[in-house]
Amino acid sequence: xxxxxEAPSIRFTRxxxxxxxxxxxxxxxxxxxxxxxxxxxxxxxxPAGGTSGSGTADISGTTLDFYSWQGYDIPVKPIKDWLKTxxxxxxxxxxxxxxxxxxxxxxxxxxxxxxLSTYEAGWGPLYIQLGIPSVLDTSKVPNFDKAYDVFKPGxxxxxxxxxxxNQYAFPFTWGxxxxxxxxxxxxxxTSYKDLLEPAFTNKFGxxxxxxxxxxxxxxxxxxxxxxxxYTQDQLDQITQFWMQMxxxxxxxxxxxxxxxxxxxxxxxxxxxxGWAAVNSFAADKGDDNVKHTVPxxxxxxxxxxxxxxxxxxxxxxxxxxxxxxxxxxAQAAEATYLVQACVVPEAVDMLDPATKALYPYDDIEQLxxxxxPLEAIxxxxxxxxxxxxxxxxxxxxVKAS
Amino acid sequence: MSARRQSxxxxxxxxxxxxxxxxxxxxxxLFSFNKTASFTFPFHGWSFQWYRSxxxxxxxxxxxxxxxxxxxxxxxxxxxxxxLAAIAVTRYTSxxxxxxxxxxxxxxxxxxLFLGIALLSLFIRTKTDLSxxxxxxxxxIYTLPYFFLVASSRLLRFDPLLEESARDLGASWWTTFRKVxxxxxxxxxxAGALVVFSLSWDEVLITFFTIGSQxxxxxxxxxxxxxxxxxxxxxxxxxxxTGSLVFIVGxxxxxxxxxx
Amino acid sequence: xxxxxxxxxxxxxxxxxxxxxxxxxxLLATPALLVLGLALLVPILYLLYQSFIVGLGYGQLQNSFTxxxxxxxxxxxxxRSIAIRTFxxxxxxxxxxxxxxxxxxxxxxxxxxxxxxxxxxxVVVSLFTSYLVRLYAWYTVLGKDGLINTALKTLHxxxxxxxxxxxxxxxxxxxxxxxxxxxxxxILASAMQSIPSELLENSRDLGASAFQSFTKVVLPLxxxxxVAAFAYTFVLTSGDYITPALLGGKQSxxxxxxxxxxxxTFGNQPAGAALSFLMVLVxxxxxxxxxxxxxxxxx
Numbered sequence: 001x002x003x004x005x006e007a008p009s010i011r012f013t014r015x016x017x018x019x020x021x022x023x024x025x026x027x028x029x030x031x032x033x034x035x036x037x038x039x040x041x042x043x044x045x046x047p048a049g050g051t052s053g054s055g056t057a058d059i060s061g062t063t064l065d066f067y068s069w070q071g072y073d074i075p076v077k078p079i080k081d082w083l084k085t086x087x088x089x090x091x092x093x094x095x096x097x098x099x100x101x102x103x104x105x106x107x108x109x110x111x112x113x114x115x116l117s118t119y120e121a122g123w124g125p126l127y128i129q130l131g132i133p134s135v136l137d138t139s140k141v142p143n144f145d146k147a148y149d150v151f152k153p154g155x156x157x158x159x160x161x162x163x164x165x166n167q168y169a170f171p172f173t174w175g176x177x178x179x180x181x182x183x184x185x186x187x188x189x190t191s192y193k194d195l196l197e198p199a200f201t202n203k204f205g206x207x208x209x210x211x212x213x214x215x216x217x218x219x220x221x222x223x224x225x226x227x228x229x230y231t232q233d234q235l236d237q238i239t240q241f242w243m244q245m246x247x248x249x250x251x252x253x254x255x256x257x258x259x260x261x262x263x264x265x266x267x268x269x270x271x272x273x274g275w276a277a278v279n280s281f282a283a284d285k286g287d288d289n290v291k292h293t294v295p296x297x298x299x300x301x302x303x304x305x306x307x308x309x310x311x312x313x314x315x316x317x318x319x320x321x322x323x324x325x326x327x328x329x330a331q332a333a334e335a336t337y338l339v340q341a342c343v344v345p346e347a348v349d350m351l352d353p354a355t356k357a358l359y360p361y362d363d364i365e366q367l368x369x370x371x372x373p374l375e376a377i378x379x380x381x382x383x384x385x386x387x388x389x390x391x392x393x394x395x396x397x398v399k400a401s
Numbered sequence: 402m403s404a405r406r407q408s409x410x411x412x413x414x415x416x417x418x419x420x421x422x423x424x425x426x427x428x429x430x431l432f433s434f435n436k437t438a439s440f441t442f443p444f445h446g447w448s449f450q451w452y453r454s455x456x457x458x459x460x461x462x463x464x465x466x467x468x469x470x471x472x473x474x475x476x477x478x479x480x481x482x483x484x485l486a487a488i489a490v491t492r493y494t495s496x497x498x499x500x501x502x503x504x505x506x507x508x509x510x511x512x513x514l515f516l517g518i519a520l521l522s523l524f525i526r527t528k529t530d531l532s533x534x535x536x537x538x539x540x541x542i543y544t545l546p547y548f549f550l551v552a553s554s555r556l557l558r559f560d561p562l563l564e565e566s567a568r569d570l571g572a573s574w575w576t577t578f579r580k581v582x583x584x585x586x587x588x589x590x591x592a593g594a595l596v597v598f599s600l601s602w603d604e605v606l607i608t609f610f611t612i613g614s615q616x617x618x619x620x621x622x623x624x625x626x627x628x629x630x631x632x633x634x635x636x637x638x639x640x641x642x643t644g645s646l647v648f649i650v651g652x653x654x655x656x657x658x659x660x661x
Numbered sequence: 662x663x664x665x666x667x668x669x670x671x672x673x674x675x676x677x678x679x680x681x682x683x684x685x686x687x688l689l690a691t692p693a694l695l696v697l698g699l700a701l702l703v704p705i706l707y708l709l710y711q712s713f714i715v716g717l718g719y720g721q722l723q724n725s726f727t728x729x730x731x732x733x734x735x736x737x738x739x740x741r742s743i744a745i746r747t748f749x750x751x752x753x754x755x756x757x758x759x760x761x762x763x764x765x766x767x768x769x770x771x772x773x774x775x776x777x778x779x780x781x782x783x784v785v786v787s788l789f790t791s792y793l794v795r796l797y798a799w800y801t802v803l804g805k806d807g808l809i810n811t812a813l814k815t816l817h818x819x820x821x822x823x824x825x826x827x828x829x830x831x832x833x834x835x836x837x838x839x840x841x842x843x844x845x846x847x848i849l850a851s852a853m854q855s856i857p858s859e860l861l862e863n864s865r866d867l868g869a870s871a872f873q874s875f876t877k878v879v880l881p882l883x884x885x886x887x888v889a890a891f892a893y894t895f896v897l898t899s900g901d902y903i904t905p906a907l908l909g910g911k912q913s914x915x916x917x918x919x920x921x922x923x924x925x926t927f928g929n930q931p932a933g934a935a936l937s938f939l940m941v942l943v944x945x946x947x948x949x950x951x952x953x954x955x956x957x958x959x960x
Contacts, residue, residue, distance in 0.1 A: 065614045067614070070628050070629070089459070091463070091614070093614060093616065093624065094624050094628055096627055096628070097926075099925065099926040100925070102719065102926075102928070103924075103925040103926065103928060106719045106720040106928050107521075107525060107719070107720035107924070107925075107928045107930065108521075108925070109521070109524065109525065109530070109531035109613065110614070112530065113530075113531070113613050113614040114614055130719055202824060208913075246911060249911065250824075250828055250910060250911070251828040251909075251910035251911055251913070252910070252911060252913045254627050254906050254907060254913070255627050255628050256628075257627070257628030257629035257630075258627065258628065258629065260629045261440070261629055261630070264439070265439065265440065265441050265800075265804060265805070265806060266805055266806065267804060267805055267827065267828070281629040284438060284629060284631070285437075285438045285439060285629070285631075286437050286438060286439060389718055389927060392922075392926055392927065396739060396914070396919070396922065397739050399913065399914045400739045400742060400743050400914050407871070408768075408772050411764055411767065411768040411772060412768060412772070414764055414765065414768070415764070415765045415768045415769065415780075418761060418762070418765045418842070418846075419765075419783060419784075419787075421839065421842075422784070422787040422839065422842060422843060423787055424798075424802060424808070424839075425790070425795040425798035425799060425801075425802065425839060426787060426790045426795065426798075428798040428801040428802055428808065429790055429794055429795065429798045432798075432801060440797070440800050440801050440804075441800065441801060441804050441805075441806035441807055442801075442806050442807065442808065442811040443806075443811075478696075481692070482692040482693040482696055483693060485689040485690065485692055485693065486689065486690045486692075486693035486694075488686065488689050489686050489687055489688075489689040489690035490690065492686045493686050493687050493690075501690060504694070504697065505693060505697070507697075507701070508697075508701060509893070510892070510893075510896060510944070510948075511896070511900075511941070512896055512897055512899065512900020512901070512917065512940075513897075513900060514900045514901075514902065514917050514920060514921060514937070515900065515937050515940075515941065516701075518708065518920070518924050518930075518933060518934070518937065519701075519704035519705050519707070519708045520700070520704050521924075522704060522707055522708050522711060522930055522934070523703060523704040523707050525720070526707060538700050539700075541696060541700065542696070542697070542700050542701050545693065545696070545697070549693075554851075599788070599789065603791055603792055605792070605793060605903070606900075606901075606903075610924075618791075619791060619792075619793060622791055622793045622794060623793055623903070626793050626794075626796065626797050626907065627906075627907075630797065634791075634793075634794050634797065635794060635798075638790050638791050638794040641789070641790075641791070642786075642789050642790050645789045646786065646789070
C-alpha cells in the first residue's frame, strides 16, 4: 500500500492512499498517521534518493561520509569555510588503492553507509556494470557547467562519466603519474629504465598500484594502448619488466602517502608510479625538495570524478558539496593543494604561475585525446585479451617474486 | 659456575630482554614530543603540538569514543558469559571438561584475519548492516578465550571446600557465590576484564572487516600509518599508555583496599 | 585436583545431588556456548561452505559445487613460494621467542621473589602501546637516520648507514619477536609457576646438579607452556599481513596478504575461504607436531 506512486495513476493511488490512511487513522484515532500518509504519498522519486529542489534542501547538521583518496576531501580554505557555514561535518575514510573502493561497495558492506566517493575514469565501465555509482541529477550541480567541454558529456574525458545519457560522476581533477624523486639527491630521471641502473640499486621504491604499474609498464615497453587491450603475452612482458625493476628496488611502497614519508626521510631517492601530491606529503614532513617528473616514455594519465554511491543516505549533502567543489575558488585551492590539474577554466586563471605551468591547460583537448589518453582498466574484454583480474594477478606475482 | 654468578648472568640477560621490549615504546614516547613531523633522528626539540592536535581533532575524538563504546560493551558481555563459563568448566567434574575448555579457547587459536573474514561473509549473507555493533561481535569472540583463561586459572586455585562448607552450613547456591566465591575471585575477574579491555582497544584486523563507516582508534591509526602519518599517533599512544598505567595502579590499590 | 577432592570426599547420599549439581553447573556455560555457536561456529561453517562453491569476483557467487578453489590454491606457484616464506618466518619467530624468553621467564619465576609480580607487570605494560604505533616506531629505530644507525655513526663504528635493517625480513622478524616475546614470557612464566617449588628443592637435595634439575624437572614440566607459546606465536604471525607490508620491503607479501587480497581486491570469497582453511590445516598439523614434545619426560 505504501508503494511509490506510478506516474500515470498518481492521483488514483494518492486518493486510495488517503482513503486507506483515513480509515486507518479513524480506526487508530491518529492524526499523525493521516499526516504521514499525505506526506509519504507526495514524495518524488529522484534517482539518487533525495528530495527535489536544487540546493535548497536543508543540509545543516548532516555528515559527509567520504570514502576515497586522502586529499580528495579537499581540506582547503574555501571548502572548510563552506562546511562551517553550512554546518556539515566531513567524515573521511581514506583508501590505499582504487580496489578498496570496489571492495567497499561490493563485498565490504559500504553500500548505504557512504554518501560521497570518487572513481577514476577508466574504472567507470566496471563500476557501472557492478551498480556502484548512482545515476546523478545534473541539475543539482549547476557549477559543473563551468568545466572545460572535454570533461562534459560528449567530450573525450566526459564520455567516461556520461553513459547512455546518464551522468554517473562529475570529473573534478586530473593528473599524470610518473616518477617522484628527491631533488636534493638526484637529477630528474629521464626514463623509467634509469631505475634499472646500478646507481639506483636499493634506492627507490615501487608503489603497490596494479593499474598504474601495468600502464607505466606498457609505456616503458612501447606498447601502450588507450583501450587497454593487451594479450597475455604482452602482460607477461610487462610482468617481467616489473620483476626486473623490483630486483633493483628497495621496497614495495604500501601507499602514495607512505612514499612522501620515505622520500622525506631519505630512505629512498625515487618512487614510481608517482603522484604529484606526494610532493605535498613530503613538504608536510619538512622536505620541500621532492619533485615529480614525467619520463620520456610517457605517464599514466588519470581523471577522478565525484560519485554518489548507490543507496547513499543524505545525498543532498553530497550534491551540495560537489557543487561547491566546482566553484573556481575551490577548484583553484584544490589544484594547488593536490598539485593536480583542475577542470574549470576560471580556476586555471586563478592559479599562481608555478602551479599553472605544471599542466598543459592550453591544450587539454589534445592531451587527453592524443598525447596521454586516460588510463582505463579492462573490465569486459573480447577473448584473447587479458582483463583487470589478470592484471592484478600478474602484479601479485611481481610482489611475490 | 656458581649459582650466584649464574643468577647475575641471568639477571643481566633479563634486563636486556626488557630493554628490547621497551625500545619501540620509548621511541614512541620520545617522538610524541618532536617539534617537527619527522619520525627519524635527529630529534628536533620538545613540543606539545601533537598532543594539541590530538585533542583538537574530531577524527581522534570520534575514534576514541567509538573504541570506548566497543570496548565497554565487549567487557560487559565477555565478563558475564566468561565468568559463568569458567565456573562451569572448573566445577564440571568429568572428562568432558577438557573438551569444553578447548572449545572456549578456540578463538585464540585462529588468526584475526580468519575471524574477520568469516564474520564478514556471514554479515553479507544475512544482509546485516555493518556498524560498531557488528565490530563488537568480533571483539567478543576474540577476547573471550583470554578472559576465560584468566578467570578459570584463578578458579582452579580456589579451594572448592570453601564453597562446600558454606553450602553445608545451609547457604543457597547464589548466596555462596555472592559471599564466598565472588569476593575471592573478584581480583581475577577484574584482571580479566582489564585484559579484555586492552585487547579490544588495540584490535585492528577483525575490526577492519566487520565495522561500518565508523573508525575505532586502531583503525584510524592504521589508516594514518599506511598513509602519510605524523607523530599525533605517538601522542595518542603515549596518552593511552599513561592512562592505562594510572588506571591499573588505581584499580590495584582499590582491590587491595577492599580485600583488607 | 578438585575432581579428586570431590570424588573422595563425596559420601553416598550426596552422589545423586552431586551429579545433578554437575549437570546444572554445565548450564552456566550455555550463554558462552551460544555466543560462540552463533558468532564463531556458524560463520566458520558458512565460510567452509563458500570454499566449495564458485566465485566470479566482485562478490558474485555461483551456487555450484567445486573443488577448484582448493586445487587452484595448491597448484599456484606464487602461493607455494609465499607459503614457504610465511611459515618459515613464523616458525623462526616462534623459536626465537622461546629461546629468548625461556631464560627470562626462568629468572623471573625462580630467582625473583618480591620483584616477580612487578617484572611480570612490566612485561604486560610493554603491550600497552598500540601494536601499530610500535610497528611504526621501528622506522625510528631501524631507519637510515634511526636509533641504531645514529648511535653507530656517533660512535664512529660505521660511515654509511646500514640499509638492510629496515625493509627486509630482518625488520619483520625483529618486529614480530618484539610483539610476541611478552606473550611467550607470560605463558612460560605461568607454566613455570605451577611447578611446586618442593620438586626443585627435592631434586637438589637428592644431589642433582643445576643443569640436571633443569633438564629433568623444569624443562619437562614446562613443555605444555612451550607448546602453547610456540603454537600461539606461529598462528598469529602467519595471519599478520600488516607488519610485512610496512616493514618487509620487497618481501611484503605473505599468505595472509593473499587471503586479504582475494577477499578485498578480487572479491572472490570462495578462493579466499579455501586458502584460509588450508592455512588452518597447516596450523593444526604444526600444533599436533609440536605437541609431541609433551611426551618428553627428560633426558
